[in-house]
Amino acid sequence: MSLLDARRVRRGPIAGINPVAKLGAAFLISAPLILTIDWVSAATALALESVLFVFAGLTWREFWLRTSPVWIAAPITAVTIALYGTTTGQIYVDWFVLRISDGSLELALATFFRVLAIGLPAVVLFVTVDPTDLADGLSQIVRLPSRFVLGALAGMRLIGLLTDDWRALSLARRARGVADAGRVRRLFGMAFALLVLSIRRASKLATAMEARGFGGHGVRTWARESRFGGREWMLLAVGAAISAVAITVSVVTGSWTFILGR
Template sequence: MSLFSNITIGQYYPGNSFLHRMDPRTKILALPLLIIMALLADTPAGYIMSGGPVVLALLSAGIPPANYWQGLRPLWVILLLGLVIQCLTVPGEKLWQWGILSISREGLSLGLTLFYRLSLLIISTLLLTMTTTPMNLTTALENLLQPFKQFGVPAHELALMMTIALRFIPTLLEEAEAVMKAQQARGGSLRSGSLPQRLQALMGLLVPLLASSIRRADELATAMEARGYRGDIKRTRLKQLQYRPADIAVLAALLVLTVTIAAERWA
């Protein structure tokens, strides 16, 4: 079984749910609103209002929970590490102590808040990439950046670069696994040996990956030039994006929730 086969970061999950049918521009605009709500919430009501839309999106997407877990699993270590650091380093009323280690009420509260906010941020981003095809992401980003082209912003190029980066995440993971297996066949391993030996093995993994990425980028550029690719000059699209009443209603509801949470925080 592939070592990275269960990682779903940047992968699209086919479906016909309400979230899949939503205009990709709506989902891109909704993401910063969800992040802002998660960062501003500091009361039970605020946590419910910021987490409610994400829970509804999870239920309406029609994606098996196992797929979300696969996307979150590589990041659980970071989330749990942040929680532990906050619990052990923030001073306050002690809830538990063992030697020099202690957990304070304030540290636990701050750690859980950080855990909650980072989880919402990650899940919201996963929902965007898992319910939107790379092509629709490119089209939506370019459309949203069009007003900035008069200031010299390369809208099409920026959208294309982000989409290509998402597209090649699974490819890079597969190449990383191939390099790791080649190292193991030669007696090297990232999981055994002293710290200097592990760092040396890590360099042996990064260098081939970097060389492979540069080679793949050069091949992609050559293929695009051979096919007459010239950016967004005189480009047309078969499918035109169009906002629906449901898209406007979703954005309006999220905007109202964001303003409500902000007013509650600073009232």
């Protein structure tokens, strides 16, 4: 994504909210849906979440591209549950290990909506999250250990280099004439070489960070202050409201099914 696209995406009302609030909102939305296996609560939550998607600042093209894995996983999971899920009620297909019944179809429908209701907000809310902003928020607001957070941030920043290293290894092997045969063996050889490069780079990075005082145990200062204000609390309230409405509708309609009592 280009810098111009990044600026355009960040114009959304939700894009500039502290990543800690986005993490909390995603948790508040998904936690109640994990406790029940009914389709009513998940469908209700998904309908309410669509409002968040509008204000996320994403174009329709980017929305579909970013969330495509969720849209692919949801029907695949539903079909699997329909074929191998709990058998109750009328049985429509009974062949070998496949058994489609009223219970499996109802569970498949609930699973389909649950995957969408849990996965879509998690993806949409974190599309515009900057890793550095998230690390600042986790350390300054959530008070997680700074050494752990900064180490994870450094690791995330280096993920993009793996692609460059893999390409460089491939070109180097091709230049030596060892990339045209034995593809399986070459794959394992390149993977091992990439692992060695990653360990060496991680060791150098750890030494450099220690030399710059990142491993200190005292009270540290931060280049950027992570703020948590009214917009963040409002997003958390919206996430809690979505869960409350979904649970209420499920209980009122008699569809609530606690996962441990299934």
